[in-house]
Amino acid sequence: MRLLIAEDDKLHRSFLEGVARDTLPDLDDLTITSDGEDAIAAFNTSDYDSVVLDLQMPKVTGVEVAKSIWAKKPHTKILFWSNYTEEAYIRGITKIVPGAAVYGYILKSAPEEQLKLALQGVFIAEQCVIDREVRGVQQRAGDRLSGLSELEYEALIDLCLGLTDKAMAARRGVSLRGAQSRLQHLYQKLGLDKGDIPIGEWGPSFNSRTRAISLALTLGILNADALRREEENLKVWLSKAN
Amino acid sequence: MRLLIAEDDKLHRSFLEGVARDTLPDLDDLTITSDGEDAIAAFNTSDYDSVVLDLQMPKVTGVEVAKSIWAKKPHTKILFWSNYTEEAYIRGITKIVPGAAVYGYILKSAPEEQLKLALQGVFIAEQCVIDREVRGVQQRAGDRLSGLSELEYEALIDLCLGLTDKAMAARRGVSLRGAQSRLQHLYQKLGLDKGDIPIGEWGPSFNSRTRAISLALTLGILNADALRREEENLKVWLSKAN
DNA sequence: ATCGCTCTTGCGGGTTCCCGCAGTTTCTAT
DNA sequence: ATAGAAACTGCGGGAACCCGCAAGAGCGAT
Secondary structure (H helix, E strand, O other), X not given: OEEEEEOOOHHHHHHHXXXXXXXXXXXXXXXXXXXXXXXXXXXHHOOOOEEEEEOOOOOOOHHHHHHXXXXXXXXXXXXXXXXXXXXXXXXXXXXHOOOOOOEEEEEOOOOHHHHHHHHHHHXXXXXXXXXHXXXXXXXXXXXXXXXXXXXXXXXXXXXXXXXXXXXXXHHHOOOXXXXXXXXXXXXXXXXXXXXXXXXXXXXXXXOHHXXXXXXXXXXXXXXXXXXXXXXXXXXXXXXXXX | OEEEEEOOOHHHHHHHHHHHHHHOOOOOEEEEEOOHHHHHHHHHHOOOOEXXXXXXXXXXXXXXXXXXXXXXXXXXXXXXXXXXXXXXHHHHHHHHOOOOOOEEEEEOOOOHHHHHHHXXXXXXXXXXXXXXXXXXXXXXXXXXXXXXXXXXXXXXXXXXXXXXXXXXXXXXXXXXXXXXXXXXHHXXXXXXXXXXXXXXXXXEOEOHHHHHHHHHHHOOOOOHHHHHHHHHHHHHHHHHHO
């Protein structure tokens, strides 16, 4: 068994290394990298069947590393090991996981025992091991009731990037009214219906447009990190479209 | 010397404990807590002259803990130990540090050597020890040129919470035009002047109102955590004012 | 085929926002 | 004391946004 680890925090890195050595008996090779680029490079120069990825890393996210890895070898087993349950990451992962791939998702705050079980479960028993909390978010995302559809999610991103309605329409290839319609649905899902916002004597307290961003952030649908990455995508589009 | 530590992450906690024991020779008492409330409780039941605080903790931030501590004993030495250089935190700290207090600010990503130096510098030599990176942010915040004034910062918070102009005006006790004027200055500082935003064939790409939020987040002036706390303040005000 | 669901589009109007202009107050510095 | 900077205010107009209504396209299920 050949294992590749990518994790930027020094402490967590050495902790993880220790646990992995303890838990996995037949470890032929163990390579440890501290950012996404190195991880991809390492994967391309040698053969690994198992990978542990932190999600938040400088330059290249764990999600992107996974994408690159699975594009090359879809049967690679990947365990995601992260601090947060941000819906943005989970969405990213479920979008790129190949049909029959084995993967896991566990939180750093989980006790050591759970980490050990996850390592064995994913890499030895080849099961999918997904943390309870994460599982909750995952279901909401797939569920039409409390979660956002893919289109609404796109609208949310554009909104959070600060685009105008017109720009959204242009970017997504729909009419102005189309973009506004998506926003409207988004507002509804987030509970910004007319009745729901408190009204003081000075009038309605919230501006739907900005309040939507606020909610997305506090509810953990998006985070600053994901935003910075979307900003990159936007730049690409802007330069291509101008 | 009596030391109190507050840090929620298990690994960092034990790492910090180890380093502290190694580095500080005459440690009469060492208490370790894993969230802000416990830290305040511990401080109130016993006497500590030195404290190490993580900034991001559940329920009560390190900043709030420091505030409570300094309110009781302004000469307590505090070392802040954090992941990020968010301007929101730094602003919070510089606002509450008593005139002659000794304190330090160091990043978790710094090498162990620096942490040792900071511990000794703050607790033994009674110097203020502030990380280079943090110092940069601090200066920008105090500087009128690239930083935001207190008023503009307030406006930014209200904006990020999703308030309308009218609500901001009511909350801050100024006229509608006054609130809008603050926003206007904010936009200017963030580089949202008319000339600065790219214009595609479909018109201006950015909506100043939402773009300001986007910039605040990606530049690290605010984060989701700070936002959630401001949300609490807002709720208090809403119930008091309606 | 027909119903139902989602997504889209045009139109119209009411609201909010953005901001230039101009006048006033307050505070600081020389 | 006087000049200058920073903040607040009212007014007014142009732009952007929010959204109800109605009609149509596409798709899967009965």
